[in-house]
Amino acid sequence: MTFHLESGSHPNKSGNYTIFLSINHQGERKRIKTSISIPIKFWDSTKERVKKTCTTARQDNEELQRLMDKARTIERELNSQDRLTMLRFLDRFQDREQTYMLLSYSQHIRETLELGKQWGTYKKYGDSINKLSDYVQSLGVKDMDFRDITPAFISGFTAYLQTLTNRRSPDTTLSPNSIAKHLKTLRAILNKAADDGLIQPYEIPRKLISVKETPPAITGLRDAELTRLINLPIKEHTDRWDARNLFLFAMYEGGIRIGDAIQLRWRNVVDTRLVYTMMKNGKNVDVILVQDALKILKLYRRPGQKAEQYIFPYLDDKAEYAKYLDYEDRQTMPPDISKKLFETINAREARIGKMLREIRALTGIPHLTFHTARHTFALRAKEANVDNTTLKNIMQHSSLNTTETYVKKLDRRNEDAAMKVMYLDKAHHNKEKKRIIKQIQKLGFSPEELIELLSND
Numbered sequence: 027m028t029f030h031l032e033s034g035s036h037p038n039k040s041g042n043y044t045i046f047l048s049i050n051h052q053g054e055r056k057r058i059k060t061s062i063s064i065p066i067k068f069w070d071s072t073k074e075r076v077k078k079t080c081t082t083a084r085q086d087n088e089e090l091q092r093l094m095d096k097a098r099t100i101e102r103e104l105n106s107q108d109r110l111t112m113l114r115f116l117d118r119f120q121d122r123e124q125t126y127m128l129l130s131y132s133q134h135i136r137e138t139l140e141l142g143k144q145w146g147t148y149k150k151y152g153d154s155i156n157k158l159s160d161y162v163q164s165l166g167v168k169d170m171d172f173r174d175i176t177p178a179f180i181s182g183f184t185a186y187l188q189t190l191t192n193r194r195s196p197d198t199t200l201s202p203n204s205i206a207k208h209l210k211t212l213r214a215i216l217n218k219a220a221d222d223g224l225i226q227p228y229e230i231p232r233k234l235i236s237v238k239e240t241p242p243a244i245t246g247l248r249d250a251e252l253t254r255l256i257n258l259p260i261k262e263h264t265d266r267w268d269a270r271n272l273f274l275f276a277m278y279e280g281g282i283r284i285g286d287a288i289q290l291r292w293r294n295v296v297d298t299r300l301v302y303t304m305m306k307n308g309k310n311v312d313v314i315l316v317q318d319a320l321k322i323l324k325l326y327r328r329p330g331q332k333a334e335q336y337i338f339p340y341l342d343d344k345a346e347y348a349k350y351l352d353y354e355d356r357q358t359m360p361p362d363i364s365k366k367l368f369e370t371i372n373a374r375e376a377r378i379g380k381m382l383r384e385i386r387a388l389t390g391i392p393h394l395t396f397h398t399a400r401h402t403f404a405l406r407a408k409e410a411n412v413d414n415t416t417l418k419n420i421m422q423h424s425s426l427n428t429t430e431t432y433v434k435k436l437d438r439r440n441e442d443a444a445m446k447v448m449y450l451d452k453a454h455h456n457k458e459k460k461r462i463i464k465q466i467q468k469l470g471f472s473p474e475e476l477i478e479l480l481s482n483d
Contacts, residue, residue, distance in 0.1 A: 062076070128169060131215070136151050143364045209234055209235045216230045277402050285371055289341065290336065345370075
């Protein structure tokens, strides 16, 4: 465990900056607010001390040293007992009673995700924790001791989830996949609690998920469907028009994920190539811009545009988050700005999804989400006989297994060929046979004459 003193990112109401004690342990980071608040010009970030020119420097530095000494003493004691975890340290440092409850611990995990700017997981956990909290409160209690998380509690929580309304389809209840997602989050929280030594692994109910999930659909657009999408008359510079253009651009360029597509800037266009870093895994992508993609870019090119401006009209060039230009910059983004960017992208994704559902209704395409662009690219690649290793590299899959899963569910050519041999060719053979029989009948041969004719050399 390491400790550092640092100033806050923004001034408080009085214009001063609060000094925090920053704690890092095994990839986990927490900040504790101290009582010290000073003008930023008096903080020496290198020495982690208040400068002598500050009138309160002596007492401020004594207080900061006291906190550092306290932190190191607690860290040594817990380490010697082999009980050092972030949660135990915080309990000791802040003189909290060491009673571990499900909801309070869940909130601790969510706060850790927030500090780590893991917004996708933060949002997912938040949704599940809210539902867990509602269920616990429906039992007439504010929180649950970990020892009360029994198979009966899990069954009750599952039954409760099955009664909840599906927000996307108010006439239905939560899907089995949604219920399984919330139960998986609960399992992850319990596993983390076991890792932190708050409960024993054998105390986690073994059968946590009892609902049957439906595998996610992997469906790419066929040529006729893609043609209907491209040719659909849509008024220019409308939400539907932008959504279709973004979908097609993402498909043409290797199945770009929606979060990456929304954040593309003109600086990512280098000559005739698209160069960017994927937000999901930090992998660098360098792919040629095909002609169809270049045509879409021309629709958004305006005179006097700067390289730092976004290509597609979903993010604000003047927003605070726009100052962070690339992947490395975004890693240094303060949590509040990072959260704002995440929430903005999330809202835009929802809007694009709505537009694609409207386009689906207009075209009659049975399945059309933004991720369909990724599936469609993979389908077209296999139809062009692109090998799986090359396809993996283009789509930046983490493993060849992921690519092969895509291919297995998308490429039906082998099955089609087998069906053709079994049925289509047989039907063609029968049709040809009937045609020959009719020709023979026209020649006037009797059955006896035909047998004699066929038996001769």
